[in-house]
Amino acid sequence: MFNRRDLLIGGGCFAAAGASLGLKPHRRMDLLGATKLDALMPKAFGAWKAEDAGALIAPPREGSLEDKLYNQVVSRAFSRPDGTTVMLLIAYGNAQTDLLQLHRPEVCYPFFGFTVLESHAQMIPVADQVSIPGRALTATNYNRTEQILYWARVGEYLPQSGNEQLLARLKSQLAGWIVDGVLVRISTVTSEAADGLAANLDFARELVKTLDPRVLRPLLGTRMTQAIEPHHRASA
Secondary structure, eight states, rough: OHHHHHHHHHHHHHHHHHHHHHHHHEEEEOOTTTHHHHSSSEEEEEEEEEEEOOOOOOOOOOSSHHHHOOOOOEEEEOOOOTEEEEEEEEEEOOOSSSSOOOOOHHGGGGTTOEEEEEEEEEEEEEEETHHHEEEEEEEOOOOOEEEEEEEEEETOOOOOOOHHHHHHHHHHHHTTEOOEEEEEEEEEOOOOHHHHHHHHHHHHHHHHOOHHHHHHHHHHHHHHHHHHHHHHHHHO
């Protein structure tokens, strides 16, 4: 026989289970779909031209954490006539969950022996009155210093910090979505922070100006793409 206390506790457990089920994401957001990033990324734009420098990072090993995190990875080096070289990395994952989520550079660089000397939020102007919320870092190890500029997209959010990234994922889950995500990282090897940031910002602006619409949306999200597209049409 159940007493009244048992019934109340049991009822509370069922209510909690029901609430948990109601919050469980039931929809998927995948802004990339079957699009192949590598095939659509431009080889030249503005003053920048891709170099035949081979892979900048090792391809993810099958079954590794990186392989599970990212469905597509593009890495290239670009240079411009003044001798400045930047490295571009785009890493896309189709599901941002508790276990699988983007690795932000300020977190992962120290695992490769770098010390992060500076890290701050950085707006990235890409059109008149349109800027991407991003982050700028200075990271150094025993033989080189990198100036890093990046942005991250989680669903329709562009978080500038790890806490914002967590909040973006939680908001998406509460709205019933399992969302995709992407990290776009641009880096220059130089100890001069101002020069490196200027080169990275120029590269980002020129890259976004020339991106195919099929790539622009998965890299920036629907809302940011809608803000940029009128400027693309005006310059076409």
